Amino acid sequence: MVLIMIRDITIGQYYPTNSILHRLDPRVKLVGTLLFIISLFLFHSFLGYIAVTIFLFSIIKLSKVPFRYIVRGMKAIIILLLFTVFFNLFLTPGDLIFQWGIIKISKEGLISAGFMAIRLTYLILGSSLMTFTTTPNQLTDGLEKLLRPLRHIKVPVHEIAMMMSIALRFIPILLEETDKIMKAQMARGADFESGGIVKRAKSLIPLLVPLFVSAFRRANDLAMAMEARCYRGGDGRTKMKPLKYSGKDFIGYLILLVYLAAIISSRILENAIF
Amino acid sequence: MDRDMIEVKDLAYEYIRRDEEGNVESINRAIDNVSFTIKKGDFVAILGANGSGKSTMAKHINAILYPTEGSVWVNGLSTADEKNVWDIRQTAGMVFQNPDNQIIATVVEEDVGFGPENLGVPTDEIWERVEKSLKAVGMLEYRSQSPNKLSGGQKQRVAIAGIMAMKPQCIVLDEPTAMLDPNGRKEVIETVRELNKKEKVTVLLITHHMDEVIYADKVIVMNQGKVVMEGTPREIFTKVDEIKKYRLDVPQVTELAFELKKAGLNLRDGILTIDELVQSLLEHNAR
Amino acid sequence: MQIIFDHINYVYGSGTAYERHALKDINLQIQKGEFIGLIGHTGSGKSTLVQHMNGLVKATSGHIYFNGEDIYAPDYKLRDLRSKVGLVFQYPEHQLFETTVFKDVIFGPNNLGIDKLEAELRAYEALKMVGISDELLDASPFELSGGQKRRVAIAGVLAMKPEVLILDEPTAGLDPRGRDEILEQIKKLHEDSKITIILVTHSMEDIAIYADRIFVMNHGELVINQPTKEVFARYKELEQMQLAAPQVTYVMNALKENGIPVPTDVTTVMEARDEILKAFQNNK
Numbered sequence: 001m002v003l004i005m006i007r008d009i010t011i012g013q014y015y016p017t018n019s020i021l022h023r024l025d026p027r028v029k030l031v032g033t034l035l036f037i038i039s040l041f042l043f044h045s046f047l048g049y050i051a052v053t054i055f056l057f058s059i060i061k062l063s064k065v066p067f068r069y070i071v072r073g074m075k076a077i078i079i080l081l082l083f084t085v086f087f088n089l090f091l092t093p094g095d096l097i098f099q100w101g102i103i104k105i106s107k108e109g110l111i112s113a114g115f116m117a118i119r120l121t122y123l124i125l126g127s128s129l130m131t132f133t134t135t136p137n138q139l140t141d142g143l144e145k146l147l148r149p150l151r152h153i154k155v156p157v158h159e160i161a162m163m164m165s166i167a168l169r170f171i172p173i174l175l176e177e178t179d180k181i182m183k184a185q186m187a188r189g190a191d192f193e194s195g196g197i198v199k200r201a202k203s204l205i206p207l208l209v210p211l212f213v214s215a216f217r218r219a220n221d222l223a224m225a226m227e228a229r230c231y232r233g234g235d236g237r238t239k240m241k242p243l244k245y246s247g248k249d250f251i252g253y254l255i256l257l258v259y260l261a262a263i264i265s266s267r268i269l270e271n272a273i274f
Numbered sequence: 275m276d277r278d279m280i281e282v283k284d285l286a287y288e289y290i291r292r293d294e295e296g297n298v299e300s301i302n303r304a305i306d307n308v309s310f311t312i313k314k315g316d317f318v319a320i321l322g323a324n325g326s327g328k329s330t331m332a333k334h335i336n337a338i339l340y341p342t343e344g345s346v347w348v349n350g351l352s353t354a355d356e357k358n359v360w361d362i363r364q365t366a367g368m369v370f371q372n373p374d375n376q377i378i379a380t381v382v383e384e385d386v387g388f389g390p391e392n393l394g395v396p397t398d399e400i401w402e403r404v405e406k407s408l409k410a411v412g413m414l415e416y417r418s419q420s421p422n423k424l425s426g427g428q429k430q431r432v433a434i435a436g437i438m439a440m441k442p443q444c445i446v447l448d449e450p451t452a453m454l455d456p457n458g459r460k461e462v463i464e465t466v467r468e469l470n471k472k473e474k475v476t477v478l479l480i481t482h483h484m485d486e487v488i489y490a491d492k493v494i495v496m497n498q499g500k501v502v503m504e505g506t507p508r509e510i511f512t513k514v515d516e517i518k519k520y521r522l523d524v525p526q527v528t529e530l531a532f533e534l535k536k537a538g539l540n541l542r543d544g545i546l547t548i549d550e551l552v553q554s555l556l557e558h559n560a561r
Numbered sequence: 562m563q564i565i566f567d568h569i570n571y572v573y574g575s576g577t578a579y580e581r582h583a584l585k586d587i588n589l590q591i592q593k594g595e596f597i598g599l600i601g602h603t604g605s606g607k608s609t610l611v612q613h614m615n616g617l618v619k620a621t622s623g624h625i626y627f628n629g630e631d632i633y634a635p636d637y638k639l640r641d642l643r644s645k646v647g648l649v650f651q652y653p654e655h656q657l658f659e660t661t662v663f664k665d666v667i668f669g670p671n672n673l674g675i676d677k678l679e680a681e682l683r684a685y686e687a688l689k690m691v692g693i694s695d696e697l698l699d700a701s702p703f704e705l706s707g708g709q710k711r712r713v714a715i716a717g718v719l720a721m722k723p724e725v726l727i728l729d730e731p732t733a734g735l736d737p738r739g740r741d742e743i744l745e746q747i748k749k750l751h752e753d754s755k756i757t758i759i760l761v762t763h764s765m766e767d768i769a770i771y772a773d774r775i776f777v778m779n780h781g782e783l784v785i786n787q788p789t790k791e792v793f794a795r796y797k798e799l800e801q802m803q804l805a806a807p808q809v810t811y812v813m814n815a816l817k818e819n820g821i822p823v824p825t826d827v828t829t830v831m832e833a834r835d836e837i838l839k840a841f842q843n844n845k
Contacts, residue, residue: 137380169380172422177655183617184656187648188717189640189672206668209658213703221375228336228368229389229436230360240387240400323736324707425603452734455603455763457803482736523737526766526808526830533834539841548808552815559821559841 013128014135019064021133025245026142028252033130035256039263040119040126045270049118051262056122065132070125077124081117088113136168145243158234166222174215181210277350279444279476280312280335280366284344287330287499304330306499307344312492314443317470317477319487321510322496323521331496332448332480336366349443364393367437371449373429374421382424382432383408383417389440400439407435410473411465427458431465438469444476445469451483459486484511485525488546495520508544527551562626563725563757564591564614564646569623571609583609584620585781591759593724596751598768598789599761601778602803607761608651610778611727614759615646628724644673647723651730653714657702662693662713665702669721680720687720688713691746708739712746719750725757726750732767740764744771766807769793769828777802790826809833816840 021029040052060070094108134142144161151157182192185206192203287305290298304327312318322328333339334346337353349365351358367389370376379385383404390400408414411431421429430450437445447466451459463479463486470477479486487493493510495503497520503510511517511524514532518524524532531545531554541554571584583606591597601607612618613625616632616639625632632642650656659665666687670680688698691712697705702713711731718726728747732740748771751758762768768775768789775792777785779802785792793799796806796814806828813825813833823840827833 135380137384165380166378169378169421173374180650181656183612184648184650184653186617187615187643187650188656188669188721189643190668191640191672206656206658210656213658214655218372218375221370221372222378224338225368225370225376226378226388228338228363228370229440230363230392231388232360232392236394237391238394238397238400240384240391240397240404242397323738456805457603484737521736521738527812530809530812530830530833530837533830534837537834537838539838548811548815551812552819555812555816555821555837556819 013069013131015065015069015132017064019062019133020248021059021063021129023248024133024252025243025249026134026138027146027243027245028249028256029130029134030139030142030146032252032256033127035260036126037123039260040123042263043267043270044115045266045273047266047269048263049115051259051266052122055259055262056125059129060125063129063133065129070128070132074121074124077120081120084120085113085117088116137165140165140168141239141241141243158237162234170218173218174211177214178207178211181207278311278347279314279316279349280478281347282308282310282331282334282344283347284309285331285334285341285346286343287327287334287339288342304499305334308496308499308501309344310494310501310504312444312476312478314476315470315474316491317467317479317489318492318494319479319481319490319507320494320496321482321484321487321522322480323482325498326496326520327499328480328482328496329448330499332368332446332478335444335446335478336368337362338368364440365442366444366446367440367442369430369433369437369445369447369450371452373426373433373453376433376436377421377429380420381417382413382419382421385421385432386436386439389436393440403439403441404435407438408432410438410469411435425458426454427461430454430458430462434462434465434469438473438475442475444478446478446480448480449482450479451481451486459483482522484517484523484528488525495522497521507546511546512544562590563593563628565589565624565626566613567624567626569613569620569625571606571613571618572621575621583781584613587623587783589776589783589786591725591757593757594751594755595757596748596771596773597757597759598772598775599759599778600763600765600768600775600804605778605802606781607778608729610783611648611729611759611761614725614727615648616642617648644669644721645723646725647718647721647727649715649718649726649728649731651733652711653718653731654702654707654710656717657710657714660701661699662688662702662705663698665713666717666720669717673721683720683722684716687716690719690750691716708735708742711735711743723756725759727759727761729761730763731760732762732764740767747771765793765805769807777804790828793828794826 089105089109090103092106092109092112094106096104097107097110098105140161144157147155147157190203190206192200192207195203285305285308286303288301288303291300291302293299308331320328320331330339334341334353335348337359340354346353348362351362353362377385378388386404386407387400390403395403405414408417411434413428413431413435416424416428421432424432434445451462454462466477466479467489469475479490481487488507490507493505493507494501495510502520503513503516511528514524514529525546527548528545531541531551535541539558541558545551545554566587566589569584569587570582572580572582574580587610599607599611609618613620619633627642627646630637632639657665659668663684667680667684670683675683693709693712693716697709702710705713715731731743731747735743744767747758747760750756760768760772772789774788775785776783777792777799785795793806793810796810799806809827809830810825813823813827813836816823817825821840823836827836
């Protein structure tokens, strides 16, 4: 029944509410997220962390997405986080501050682990914010518009965007179909759970073959339906919901510029001080 | 004089099956010497069992397939001429059997706008058309919803709206109710009848469900690629034995009327609904 | 009693925004060899109900007994239950996957660990039962017609030799003759092997001809559980539940209301014909 629920949820964890962030053009958010992620690795000092923290939490506040909802997404990467912390904590050489047998923790290790943990957390938070405030459709539209110039070097931007939005549309449907096929095979005594790796891989054949056949059939039907509605590629198409920049988007870009400047200057500052 | 909406002349369609080396394995004559016309504004049904060629026939109307022999003319344009293809498809829109496999967008109104987008319709006009079409099929309140939340009948109505938004003159529906429950079927057929009456859209309904065609202007019955019967619903359904020969069925009441007449009761011809049968029986009893 | 449902409830998505009480306090009993029709509006819980019968879905509360054994008992083997209660899903041809028809049908018996010879025999018999000819045995299932594929899929379940056969809308998507053929085959199966049949369908006409008893589901509840004729007598209630009686039932009721003495529990064309002729004869 988890899959029944998935039918109702749009892919990505879009949280529908009306914040200024939601109303920003998706291109601003895409560029912003990219810049933010890059910025996380541009500094090493305390100053930088303060700048990033202020920026991130202001954005979270602006998004009007409830904090507990955001934190839920973090649960998924707890393991990765612990792993990274572990490595940095115990394997960074430097001034020892703790030792127990062969387990050594250095001051550098502590600092490095801490900072790494923060970076990772902020990275996930930042990119999640984009998916919380932008629908998958808006994201593909934004990407398509941003990458349009690549057409001139023969990159099929429109086709890629179309593929992505069709994939998004059909993921819940295919998931539901997987559930159905699985149940149908289980009704014939199929066992997807027991056995070693090889046995379990083999047991997936009665699931994957029908799924693929069905996917191809859908693709065929869909292509016919699209042609019947006069689809002939990206040329000459107009848009029902075209992306147009407005005032708030330019302000958004401006704020990003200011943020970037802050990060870079903090880097310059730290180089000067340390 | 108004030309016919659709004219099919001596149409034949063969598809050739080849084996792995490219040699011809079998030739299937899916449509064999078919001719008929459909007048503008009519509601015509093509009835046939699976394998009768009816779906193949439908795909000729919007130039998905083109003739092996003979010709198909849609609003005066020949489907065999490649340069007509897009005009024909805009003139004759098609709704398919599987509700999910013809919805492209994740939001209802966006899917209805897909056709107009392809036609290069300006943004403002797209919004007008989308609203008008959704209203015409009774789905306007669902405009911002995800298609996944809709029932089969509702999805098909959205698909129909998507075609209407392209302002076609004719809609071809290829077994649109095959995967729906009885309520969904009713919804879809009623919607199509409304569109035919109000918007004057010519309708070509391909189906094997008899109860869906009782209000059609003309019924064409196909069997093994040929047209075997043609006439009004009453004319066709009176010939119960012949219908059954073609692997089709008649509404229960029509069959009951037929059996009663065989047994000697003098009932009127062409009974298609419960009310008609009851009326006729009461009249008979009164004599 | 072969199957007993005792206060079965099924809730999914507990605690989330998607919580749904799909089955509400279901109590039913099915005897060996019965032909049951299961009807209900879309979303009424029909499919969920039958998936409880072979243990694919576990109830939230309540007990299910098969041949007297509690299927939720800790040592009960649900996989055995699935071989005894066969379930054919809607559009079963979508589950075909093997390279030949024969191999696909033998998938079920193989999963049960039956010895090779016995499994092959079962597969062969099952294919005969659904009328698939020998020359198709080595063909790829994907080359068959829609109706043939469906029969192969049904054979795949029959090959497990179940005591109960549940079919979920076996006529979906078939043309009138295809529908009649499949239903006739199911009826023949019922008569020949005395297997218990549960037919889930939307077609009142179909169920009227074949079922002994009808279960009517409405919004997760089992609201009617009676022999066929008695169910269609309640056709006004059925309409409230978005279901309809066969056309002939309406005809008979209308005639009766207009003073012609005909029984109103008629559900098939031939019965209707006979009763109407009788009534008219008596009038002369």
